[in-house]
Amino acid sequence: MSTALTRPPLVRSSDRIIAGVCSGLAAHLGWPVKNVRIGMALATLAGGAGLAFYGWLWIMVPTADESARRNARRPASPIAPAVSLVPPVRIDPAFGAAPPAGAPPWGMSDAGAAAPAAAYAPGAGPANSYGTAAVPPGPSAGGYGPPLAGHAGRPPWFRFRSMRYGKEILLGAGLLLVAGILIAQLLGVDVPLGTLIPAAAVLGGAAIAWMQLDETRRAGLLDKTKADQAGGWARLAAGLALVVAGVLVMVSGSGSWEQTWLALLASVAVLGGVVLVLLPWALKFWRDLEAERAGRVRETERAEIAAHLHDSVLQTLALIQRRAGNEHDVVRLARAQERELRGWLFQDPGRDVGQLSERIKATAAEVEDFLGNAVEVVSVGDTAMTEAHEALVQASREAMLNASRHGGGSVSVYLEVSDGRAEVYVKDRGPGFELNDVPEDRLGVRESIIGRMKRHGGTASITSTPDGTEVRLGLPALQTDNAEGKS
Amino acid sequence: MNNVQGTGPVRPAQPVRVVIVDDHAIFRSGLKADLDANIQVVGEAATVEQAIAVIAHERPEVVLLDVHLPGGLGGGGREVIAGSATLLGSTKFLALSVSDAAEDVVAVIRAGARGYVTKTISGAEITDAVFRVAGGDAVFSPRLAGFVLDAFGTAPADIADDELDRLSARELEVMRLIARGYSYKEVAKELFISIKTVETHVSAVLRKLQLSSRHELTKWAAERRLL
CATH class of the missing domain: 1.10.10.10 (Winged helix-like DNA-binding domain superfamily/Winged helix DNA-binding domain)
Known part of the structure; x- marks a missing residue:
């Protein structure tokens, strides 16, 4: 078995004579292409079996390109459901070996919305099982090839296989049974076809309907994907028709078409009546289900809000009570909490945090937390961050720190971006200072503000009066080289 | 928020008559305590309906109006201004809010308020703003x-x-x-x-x-x- 460890997937090869079936099969089985082709031709001579097999593979086996695309698409499907509040359900047969609905149903964390989306793999239907058959088993599967390979079974093989290819095996068994019956008839054994065919129809129909129920249940009756529902209804109808027809033929016993038709008509009428009677209950059930789901969504939202308030506001209030004596701490805590709550309530979640205004606001919050004085930011216009803007943010930070430290009161920060030019004004109401009085070794003002802005092609100026100090920083638009500032 | 400080407007000879509209009693009493002695609070209201009735009855010079209020059709402060439209010539509205959201600010200004300040403003600043609004000026926060x-x-x-x-x-x-x-x-x-x-x-x-x-x-x- 060890030779089969890295068996290539069964795909239609591009090296082909007709449809690439033989070379694909050869690559998959590890046999010479010539042998496969000769075998196929010989089988064709045997009553066209080879031809049928070839056609079957042609239809069912994807080309290498298709297979690659499907595999690339399968993990972590980007198509998240519009409302990602349904429990994460795995309905893709590709993951059939995994237990369904493994993740905790309601994500309470911030990542809650994302997690179900990632676990959710839409677009699964019976058609996908063929794609699955073509997927090579991963290393963990121990390298057992698909059933086509026909290797001898061992217990783990069987268990694994039966879970993964249950439908294929059932289909194969059914076909083998039919073949056996046909052969028996050829050999002259009297097979009660009149009983067997309706019974098979009933069994098949029931199987189709039950498969449908199983998948619906796995989807928790919550999956609203239209395509899936349409497929489900079609399957249900087909199953119902098969069962009804089978039962009728079996019960009526006669092969007469006339009688069968009459019975069919009668039974359809009866079914219609039953549906008519049961419909109100079904509708009520459906509505209850919908209401319950809506309630659960609301409950989730409420729980999320409660969790957030608990983590933020209640904790801060507790802290404030413990520090009631220290006015400075209380103000600082209240400001920080206000900022956090404001951000949570009013922030547009789609907002880009890499924008200049967001960075300036974050910097102001940092300074506010650090020194305790309020830093009010007003911003007009916005731009994406560049390296020069980063320097502007750093210079602004230094200016805010100075203003908060020496101004001793609230600090006003104004950011304006128009036509690519960014300007930042930082104003305090302290006693002011004379720039020339600042000692040479004080790096804060000279290096971190003025020097930094100059190095990045910007301007910086400081106006200080007894009423307060204002630092003005300017950064010209990127390409245009006019560095004339307001300074 | 110090923009309304400074020498400020001329203090009126007579006290300014003010109505405070806010649904939080704690905030109303705190604000009353903070206001200058030259400001006389003649009425308080907690809902849209109460506010319209009190304003019509008292005809104050200035209404300190919370943007978010219960009652009415859910329009809050905007609805109060609309309901007092006939008094807009003599009564001035100064909007107060905890929110800095643009929609709140602009909506209440466009409804007819003469200014907008946040609730974190100090007592001296709000006193100044009241005098300014009473004198017919607008109060602009940064x-x-x-x-x-x-x-x-x-x-x-x-x-x-x-x-x-x-x-x-x-x-x-x-x-x-x-x-x-x-x-x-x-x-x-x-x-x-x-x-x-x-x-x-x-x-x-x-x-x-x-x-x-x-x-x-x-x-x-x-x-x-x-x-």
Whole structure:
């Protein structure tokens, strides 16, 4: 078995004579292409079996390109459901070996919305099982090839296989049974076809309907994907028709078409009546289900809000009570909490945090937390961050720190971006200072503000009066080289 | 928020009669305690209906109006102003809010409020703002000035433009300085004009903000989910 460890997937090869079936099969089985082709031709001579097999593979086996695309698409499907509040359900047969609905149903964390989306793999239907058959088993599967390979079974093989290819095996068994019956008839054994065919129809129909129920249940009756529902209804109808027809033929016993038709008509009428009677209950059930789901969504939202308030506001209030004596701490805590709550309530979640205004606001919050004085930011216009803007943010930070430290009161920060030019004004109401009085070794003002802005092609100026100090920083638009500032 | 400090408006000889509208009793009593002795609180209200009734009855000079109020049709402070429309000539509204959201600020200004301050403002500042509003001036916080600049754009008006749709170069300068945290007095000093002229400019901007049906203002507001 060890030779089969890295068996290539069964795909239609591009090296082909007709449809690439033989070379694909050869690559998959590890046999010479010539042998496969000769075998196929010989089988064709045997009553066209080879031809049928070839056609079957042609239809069912994807080309290498298709297979690659499907595999690339399968993990972590980007198509998240519009409302990602349904429990994460795995309905893709590709993951059939995994237990369904493994993740905790309601994500309470911030990542809650994302997690179900990632676990959710839409677009699964019976058609996908063929794609699955073509997927090579991963290393963990121990390298057992698909059933086509026909290797001898061992217990783990069987268990694994039966879970993964249950439908294929059932289909194969059914076909083998039919073949056996046909052969028996050829050999002259009297097979009660009149009983067997309706019974098979009933069994098949029931199987189709039950498969449908199983998948619906796995989807928790919550999956609203239209395509899936349409497929489900079609399957249900087909199953119902098969069962009804089978039962009728079996019960009526006669092969007469006339009688069968009459019975069919009668039974359809009866079914219609039953549906008519049961419909109100079904509708009520459906509505209850919908209401319950809506309630659960609301409950989730409420729980999320409660969790957030608990983590933020209640904790801060507790802290404030413990520090009631220290006015400075209380103000600082209240400001920080206000900022956090404001951000949570009013922030547009789609907002880009890499924008200049967001960075300036974050910097102001940092300074506010650090020194305790309020830093009010007003911003007009916005731009994406560049390296020069980063320097502007750093210079602004230094200016805010100075203003908060020496101004001793609230600090006003104004950011304006128009036509690519960014300007930042930082104003305090302290006693002011004379720039020339600042000692040479004080790096804060000279290096971190003025020097930094100059190095990045910007301007910086400081106006200080007894009423307060204002630092003005300017950064010209990127390409245009006019560095004339307001300074 | 110190922009309304400084020498401020002339204090009136008689106390200013004020009604406080806010649904939080704690905030009302705190505000009452903070206000200057020259301000006489003649009434309080906690809902839209109460507010309209008290204002109609007392006919105060200034109403300190919370933006978010229970009752009525859910319009909050805006609805109170609309319900007191006949008094708008004699009664001035000064909006108070905990929120800095653009839609709150602009909505209440466009409804007819003469100014907007946040609730974290100090007692001295709010007293000053009340006097200013009572004297017929507008009260612009730095944030409101920022909203105005954002909404009207920072380019000065062309001749061809509708007068209401753009700010003049001088008005822009005044708005910028207020946004930078300058008091009216400091603005006057910086631009070498009188405080009275600054007040005139600010009132003109307020009028434009209230009356402009400008395309960009609509778009701007829509982007901030105002309309």
